[in-house]
Amino acid sequence: MEAPGGLKMGILIPSNDAGRLIGKQGAGLRQVREMSQCNIKLGQDPDSQGNRRCDISGPTVEHIASAVHAVATRIFEPGGETAQCKLFVAFPNEYVGAVIGK
Known part of the structure; x- marks a missing residue:
């Protein structure tokens, strides 16, 4: 799915x-x-919760998804202390209804 002008997504990564x-x-x-x-x-600069914002922009949903997967793969440590990856997603206010099903 290609969007005119590209797509943007923000995620939070623990510092x-x-x-x-x-x-x-x-x-x-660079590899990602x-x-x-x-x-x-x-x-x-980290936010008050100790997270750094990672802004991803690309031409299609597939490109963005590929980047998010690659970021999560790099920071996730299988068998680590928590062995889980939390993903926080930021999106514009005008999409809130679509996300929560308004």
Whole structure:
């Protein structure tokens, strides 16, 4: 599904996991960008909950989904302490009704 002007999605990543996404000298983030063909920007400052915003933009839903999957794969540690990955999604207010089924 292609959208005119592209699509955007924001996710929150725990600050202590950001290094796994970025990788050595930015190689991890670069790899995710190239693989998904999306632009990915990781915020510098954590919010009050200790999360950093990761903005993903790309031409199609499939590209965005690929980028989100790649980000989650890089920060998720199978067999780690919690062995789970929480995904927080940000979207514009005008889509709230569509998401919750208004």
